[in-house]
Amino acid sequence: MATSYLTPGIYVEEVSTGAKPLEAVGTSTVGFVGRAPNPGVRQHEAVLIRNWSEFLKVFAQGKDVKSTPLALAVYGFFQNGGTRCFVVNIGDGQRLAGGVQRREGLDVLREVDEVAIVAAPGFTGPDDYDALLTHAEQMQDRVAVLDAPEDATVEQLCEVATVSLPSAGGEGAPGPRRSKGVRARASKYGAYYYPWISMYDPFEREKKLVNVPPSGHIAGIYARVDGLRGVHKAPANEIVRAADGLPVQVTREDQGVLNQCGVNCIRIFREGIKVWGARTLSDDPEWRYLNVRRLFNMVEETIGQGTRWVVFEPNDMSTRRSVERDVGAFLKRLWRDGALVGRTEREAYFVKCDDETNPPEVVDAGQLVAVIGIAPVKPAEFIIFRIGQYAGGAERAEEAGRG
Structure with a gap:
C-alpha cells in the first residue's frame, strides 16, 4: 500500500534491494541407523540427538542394557566433535530399509533434509552397503560412511562383494557367482573405512576394550573438520579421539594397495591414531576425493534452497x-x-x-x-x-x- 504524504516531515521507508544472500546449508548432521541398547524404544523414528547424555536418556533406559554398535558409534561421534545427529532404532530387525506399509529404517531419513551423512554402524554385508549407497545416490545431498567387515583381509577389501539377487531361473536354478571380496560397490556418494577401532566400552563399569566399527568416529571427524576448516578440507590426517588401539595394524605396503581400491585406512602413528585416507568409492577421477563430493553436495543444496x-x-x-x-x-x-x-x-x-x-x-x-x-x-x-x-x-x- 502506498504511503500518503500529508504532513511535512521526514519519512523513512524500507525497500527491497533485490539481493538475496545464499546461506550455506549444514554439512555435518548425521543419520545413524541400527539397534539401540533398548531395542523397543522409538522404533523407526528419526530422533534428534544433541549429546551423549541425551542418547542414553532416550535409548538406553532399562535394566541390564548393553552397548551395541549403534550406541558405540554415537559415542564416538560426539567424542570426535559431532554436535547433531538423528538416530533411527530398527529394534531387532535385520534389514536397513524396506517397509511396506510405512517408512522404516534407512527410509525414515528421507524425510530429514538436514541429514548430510548416513551410517549404519556394524552393517557390513553387500546388501547393507548397497542400501546405504542407493539411499545417498537417490537423495543426492548426503554421503554414506561404510564400515569394512571386522575380520576382512587386504585381498578381500580389494574385490567387490556380490549383492544377493533372486535367481532368474526360478527355484533350483544356480544363483550368481559368489565373490570372495567384501568391498562395497563403486559410488561417488560413499566412503569406505578399515579397520575397526578398539575403545573402552562406556556401558561397562570396569574398563573393557571392545572393537567397534569406525563410522561413528569418522562421522564425528567430518563434523569437526567442517567446523574448524570447512567442508572443502579433506577429513584426513586427523586424530581419532576415543580410540585406544586398533585390532589390525595397517602397514605402509598394505595401504599402498588399499588406497588404490578406494579403502580409507586408519593407522597408528607417533602422534596417535589417525585417519589416513579421504577417497570415495568412485572409479571416476573427477569424484575421487571425498571433500570434493561433499563440497558439491553443499553447493548444490545451498543454490537449490537459496534460489x-x-x-x-x-x-x-x-x-x-x-x-x-x-x-x-x-x-x-x-x-x-x-x-x-x-x-x-x-x-x-x-x-x-x-x-x-x-x-x-x-x-x-x-x-x-x-x-x-x-x-x-x-x-x-x-x-x-x-x-x-x-x-x-x-x-x-x-x-x-x-x-
Missing part, C-alpha cells in the same frame, strides 16, 4: 541478473574461504544465466537455465620432496680460499 524465490518469477533479464548476482556472491565467499582454487574469481568459478542459456524454446517450456562451474580444491594426497646432494657449500669454501 527457490525464482520459481514463477518472470523469465526476463532482471530475474536472470538476480540469479547471476546471488549465486556469484555465494561462490565468491567460497573462493575467499579457500574452498575454490584459482588466483582470480574468473579462474575459480563462473555463473551464466542469459539469452544464450535461455533461448525462446527454453523460455516457452517454462524453464530458466543457469550454467555454473566451480574449481574445487583437491587435497595434496602425495607429498613429494626431491632431494639431492648440493655442492654449493664446497664451491663457496674454494672461492674463499682463493680470495
Whole structure:
C-alpha cells in the first residue's frame, strides 16, 4: 500500500534491494541407523540427538542394557566433535530399509533434509552397503560412511562383494557367482573405512576394550573438520579421539594397495591414531576425493534452497541478473574461504544465466537455465620432496680460499 504524504516531515521507508544472500546449508548432521541398547524404544523414528547424555536418556533406559554398535558409534561421534545427529532404532530387525506399509529404517531419513551423512554402524554385508549407497545416490545431498567387515583381509577389501539377487531361473536354478571380496560397490556418494577401532566400552563399569566399527568416529571427524576448516578440507590426517588401539595394524605396503581400491585406512602413528585416507568409492577421477563430493553436495543444496524465490518469477533479464548476482556472491565467499582454487574469481568459478542459456524454446517450456562451474580444491594426497646432494657449500669454501 502506498504511503500518503500529508504532513511535512521526514519519512523513512524500507525497500527491497533485490539481493538475496545464499546461506550455506549444514554439512555435518548425521543419520545413524541400527539397534539401540533398548531395542523397543522409538522404533523407526528419526530422533534428534544433541549429546551423549541425551542418547542414553532416550535409548538406553532399562535394566541390564548393553552397548551395541549403534550406541558405540554415537559415542564416538560426539567424542570426535559431532554436535547433531538423528538416530533411527530398527529394534531387532535385520534389514536397513524396506517397509511396506510405512517408512522404516534407512527410509525414515528421507524425510530429514538436514541429514548430510548416513551410517549404519556394524552393517557390513553387500546388501547393507548397497542400501546405504542407493539411499545417498537417490537423495543426492548426503554421503554414506561404510564400515569394512571386522575380520576382512587386504585381498578381500580389494574385490567387490556380490549383492544377493533372486535367481532368474526360478527355484533350483544356480544363483550368481559368489565373490570372495567384501568391498562395497563403486559410488561417488560413499566412503569406505578399515579397520575397526578398539575403545573402552562406556556401558561397562570396569574398563573393557571392545572393537567397534569406525563410522561413528569418522562421522564425528567430518563434523569437526567442517567446523574448524570447512567442508572443502579433506577429513584426513586427523586424530581419532576415543580410540585406544586398533585390532589390525595397517602397514605402509598394505595401504599402498588399499588406497588404490578406494579403502580409507586408519593407522597408528607417533602422534596417535589417525585417519589416513579421504577417497570415495568412485572409479571416476573427477569424484575421487571425498571433500570434493561433499563440497558439491553443499553447493548444490545451498543454490537449490537459496534460489527457490525464482520459481514463477518472470523469465526476463532482471530475474536472470538476480540469479547471476546471488549465486556469484555465494561462490565468491567460497573462493575467499579457500574452498575454490584459482588466483582470480574468473579462474575459480563462473555463473551464466542469459539469452544464450535461455533461448525462446527454453523460455516457452517454462524453464530458466543457469550454467555454473566451480574449481574445487583437491587435497595434496602425495607429498613429494626431491632431494639431492648440493655442492654449493664446497664451491663457496674454494672461492674463499682463493680470495
